[in-house]
Amino acid sequence: MLDKESKIPLYSQLMDILIHDIESHMQEDEKMLSEREICKKFDVSRTTVRQTFQELEREGYIYIKHGKGAFVTSNKFNQNLQGFYSFTDEMKKLGKEPTSKVIKFEIITSNNDIAKKMKIESEDLVYKFTRLRLANKEKMMVETTYVPYNMFPGKDDLNRNPLYDIFRDRFNTVVEYAEEVFIPVLTNEDEAEKLNIGVGSPSLKISRYAYNSNDKVIEYTISIARGDKFKYNIKLLKK
Amino acid sequence: MLDKESKIPLYSQLMDILIHDIESHMQEDEKMLSEREICKKFDVSRTTVRQTFQELEREGYIYIKHGKGAFVTSNKFNQNLQGFYSFTDEMKKLGKEPTSKVIKFEIITSNNDIAKKMKIESEDLVYKFTRLRLANKEKMMVETTYVPYNMFPGKDDLNRNPLYDIFRDRFNTVVEYAEEVFIPVLTNEDEAEKLNIGVGSPSLKISRYAYNSNDKVIEYTISIARGDKFKYNIKLLKK
Numbered sequence: 001m002l003d004k005e006s007k008i009p010l011y012s013q014l015m016d017i018l019i020h021d022i023e024s025h026m027q028e029d030e031k032m033l034s035e036r037e038i039c040k041k042f043d044v045s046r047t048t049v050r051q052t053f054q055e056l057e058r059e060g061y062i063y064i065k066h067g068k069g070a071f072v073t074s075n076k077f078n079q080n081l082q083g084f085y086s087f088t089d090e091m092k093k094l095g096k097e098p099t100s101k102v103i104k105f106e107i108i109t110s111n112n113d114i115a116k117k118m119k120i121e122s123e124d125l126v127y128k129f130t131r132l133r134l135a136n137k138e139k140m141m142v143e144t145t146y147v148p149y150n151m152f153p154g155k156d157d158l159n160r161n162p163l164y165d166i167f168r169d170r171f172n173t174v175v176e177y178a179e180e181v182f183i184p185v186l187t188n189e190d191e192a193e194k195l196n197i198g199v200g201s202p203s204l205k206i207s208r209y210a211y212n213s214n215d216k217v218i219e220y221t222i223s224i225a226r227g228d229k230f231k232y233n234i235k236l237l238k239k
Numbered sequence: 240m241l242d243k244e245s246k247i248p249l250y251s252q253l254m255d256i257l258i259h260d261i262e263s264h265m266q267e268d269e270k271m272l273s274e275r276e277i278c279k280k281f282d283v284s285r286t287t288v289r290q291t292f293q294e295l296e297r298e299g300y301i302y303i304k305h306g307k308g309a310f311v312t313s314n315k316f317n318q319n320l321q322g323f324y325s326f327t328d329e330m331k332k333l334g335k336e337p338t339s340k341v342i343k344f345e346i347i348t349s350n351n352d353i354a355k356k357m358k359i360e361s362e363d364l365v366y367k368f369t370r371l372r373l374a375n376k377e378k379m380m381v382e383t384t385y386v387p388y389n390m391f392p393g394k395d396d397l398n399r400n401p402l403y404d405i406f407r408d409r410f411n412t413v414v415e416y417a418e419e420v421f422i423p424v425l426t427n428e429d430e431a432e433k434l435n436i437g438v439g440s441p442s443l444k445i446s447r448y449a450y451n452s453n454d455k456v457i458e459y460t461i462s463i464a465r466g467d468k469f470k471y472n473i474k475l476l477k478k
Contacts, residue, residue, distance in 0.1 A: 007348040007362060016351045057427065058383065058461055059352065060444075064427065076422070081320075083478035109246040112255045113298065123246060144297065178475045183315070184423035184441040184466040188296065188303065202423040202441060205299075222297055227423040234473065236417045239322040 002042055010044055011051040015059075017042075018052065022061055028074040032062060076231040077135075084178060087133050087141070088162040096135040103142075103194065105129040107149055114146060117209070118217045125149035132194055141225040142194045151218060163219065173218060178210040182232070191224045202227035241281055249283055250290040254298075256281075257291065261300055267313040271301060315470040316374075323417060326372050326380070327401040335374040342381075342433065344368040346388055353385060356448070357456045364388035371433055380464040381433045390457060402458065412457060417449040421471070430463045441466035 002013050018032070033041065035049045053070055056062045062070045077094065079085060091098035106128050115122040127147040133140050145163070152171055167173045185205045192199040203224050210219040241252050257271070272280065274288045292309055295301045301309045316333065318324060330337035345367050354361040366386040372379050384402070391410055406412045424444045431438040442463050449458040 008350050009347060012347070012350040012353075019352055054427075054429065060422070060446075066438075078420075081473055081475065084475045108248060108251070111247050111251040113258055114251075174477070176477055180473050180475060181317075182421065182443070182471040182473075183299070183469075184443045186425075186439075186441050188293075190293065199305075200425075200439065202425050204421070204423045207299075230422075232421040234320055234419050234421075236320065236323045236419060238413075238415055 002044065011048045011055065014038070014042060014044060014048065014052045015055050018056060019061055022072050026072045028072055030072045032070040032072065034069055074228050077140075077229055079230055079232045081180075081232055081234040084175065086162060086164060091135045094135075097137075099134045099137070101132040101134065103130040103132055110146075114220075118146060118148060118220050120148055120217075127152070138229075139195045139197075139226075140229050141223050142191055143221050143223040145219060145221040147219055148217070151216070167218065173212050175210045175218065176213045178208050180209075181207045183207075184227075185224070187224065195224070195226060197226060197228075204230065204232070241283065250287045250294065253277070253281060253283065253287065253291045254294050257295060258300055261311050265311045267311055269311045271309040271311065273308055313467050316379075316468060318469055318471045320419075320471055320473040323414065325401060325403060330374045333374075336376075338373045338376070340371040340373065342369040342371055349385075353459075357385060357387060357459050359387055359456075366391070377468075378434045378436075378465075379468050380462050381430055382460050382462040384458060384460040386458055387456070390455070406457065412451050414449045414457065415452045417447050419448075420446045422446075423466075424463070426463065434463070434465060436465060436467075443469065443471070 001017060002010055004010070006013060032038075035046060035053070038044070038049045038052075039046055053062065053064065056070070057064055060073055063073055064070045077090075079090065088098045107125055108128050109123050110118070110120065110126045112122045114126060115124060118126065120126070126149055128144070130142065130144045132142050147163075151173070152167070164175055167175065183205045185203055186200040187195065187197060187203050189199050191203070192201060195201075203226055206221075206223040206225060208219065208221045208223070209217055210221075212218050240256060241249055243249070245252060271277075271292075274285060274292070277283070277288045277291075278285055292301065292303065295309070296303055299312055302312055303309045316329075318329065327337045346364055347367050348362050349357070349359065349365045351361045353365060354363060357365065359365070365388055367383070369381065369383045371381050386402075390412070391406070403414055406414065422444045424442055425439040426434065426436060426442050428438050430442070431440060434440075442465055445460075445462040445464060447458065447460045447462070448456050449460075451457050
């Protein structure tokens with residue numbers, strides 16, 4: 001199967017064979033053969049197998065758990081950042097059923113920190129709610145959202161989805177643009193428990209500031225998105 | 240210092256005080272007072288302090304190390320994703336001195352996987368090089384780059400910075416646009432060693448495909464950017 005006369009390095013040939021296996025018949029999170037088994041099966045050195053695994057990991061085909069071996073990476077939902085997106089709409093496009101579970105819902109008096117971020121006055125009232133977002137009942141992300149109370153009085157249904165439909169239909173307010181900041185983080189105990197994944201799992205923290213046509217912040221949300229479920233892509237143009 | 244009559248919840252008032260401390264005189268990675276010390280100092284319950292810490296962590300002011308306490312988050316370089324960017328130019332803009340250390344440089348025969356990604360033929364030659372990127376001598380990211388050999392023959396200086404200047408000046412080729420994919424990951428042993436940080440540190444894996452005006456891939460790079468050093472921001476417009 002490996003051609004020792006080929007100009008393509010052995011680790012690189014082995015890589016193609018394993019990628020073919022992964023793509024043709026392996027499942028997400030399925031364990032790969034061990035380094036030792038691959039050495040034997042393909043008659044290559046341990047060094048070659050290590051290099052193959054390292055390249056496969058870098059290219060995103062496998063993930064390596066220290067002391068446990070290598071596993072097939074799960075397919076990720078590919079979120080396009082070319083324009084404004086909502087979890088609900090994106091999941092529907094994929095034919096998945098988006099649902100939300102409201103974990104907490106409060107109206108609080110904002111402190112300086114939140115006030116500064118939302119460009120409101122300290123002591124202004126804000127809705128604060130935490131939602132678990134699911135796709136086909138699978139836990140995908142956990143979000144904490146702040147919305148200025150004064151702009152959207154009447155708390156009865158603001159915690160129901162989709163938030164932007166409520167903004168539009170009940171308050172005639174449309175999100176014109178948003179700013180997002182992305183930081184890779186490890187899930188803490190609380191997030192891990194809510195998402196039902198391990199503490200310290202790689203995830204993306206996304207802070208979103210959504211604005212209306214008067215440049216008012218109408219939503220400030222911090223999301224923790226599972227790193228095994230999402231990837232984010234963007235097209236960059238020459239300036 | 241805390242006003243128990245205020246409408247702002249205690250945890251939220253405490254948050255403002257600690258943020259003021261962090262911003263006025265604390266250093267990156269400096270340890271916060273312990274939960275117990277804060278309880279005593281401000282005469283509040285452990286539950287209140289826990290909630291404050293949780294909010295401070297979510298807002299990105301502190302990070303919590305299990306069993307070791309809370310620490311001040313380091314300032315992050317804010318990378319704007321509105322257009323094409325290069326590490327060299329961005330660091331210069333900040334008044335930092337960008338340098339690169341070439342860890343490995345090879346010309347290899349590509350396998351199917353790389354060929355497919357670069358839209359070239361399998362067995363075509365490609366440059367493959369791994370670089371450590373530094374700013375003011377601090378290790379920031381590690382990058383593995385592939386460049387088609389046929390388009391840029393003559394290996395002598397392609398591993399020197401900045402790559403795009405060489406494309407432009409020697410080969411009259413300009414990067415017209417790029418696609419990037421972002422995934423949060425944990426550093427593996429190799430990356431951690433190169434970046435001189437702990438194994439399993441949160442980091443961002445960025446895959447870049449850079450194109451010339453004929454839609455040819457002229458660069459394919461996988462970067463591992465330290466999560467404690469970078470944040471990425473984007474403006475999203477209504478579609």
